[in-house]
Amino acid sequence: MLEAWRRFRGRFGIIDPGPQPDAAELVVWRLYASNNRELARGARLHGSADEARDAVAELRASRSQLGIQLVRGPEAGMFGWLAELGGVPVVTGARWYPASVCADAAALAVALLPAAEPAEGWQPLGRGVRARVVEPAVWR
Secondary structure, eight states: OHHHHHHHHHTTTOOOOOSOOOSSSEEEEEEEOTTSOEEEEESSOBSSHHHHHHHHHHHHHTGGGOEEEEEEOSSTTEEEEEEEETTEEEEEESSOEEHHHHHHHHHHHHHHGGGOOBOSSOOOTTSOOOOSSEEEEEEO
């Protein structure tokens, strides 16, 4: 799953993954709607769930400063989005969208950030668990 996240993120032109945590687990946060549809995911790796939660808290506090960019997808007519804070990518969309809805998808995900609540009792990816709104995805 980590490699799939890296490939997806790479399509957004994010070359530098930022600081690589020297940790036993690597965590990426994900934003879910109440229907368990993934809306967004973090663009950086974190060394723990606490670091990922802190990153989400920072985004919640600085939501108005996020800059949104649309990115061409792997197929004609498909687009993704990423949000930057101070010129650094911090959030990506979770999937590719038709051009007609991509900007709305980005706006919705950013608008939902203040309401995001860290999930309690999250589990590593691959176990089929989809916890509430923000779920760290962990690779060991």
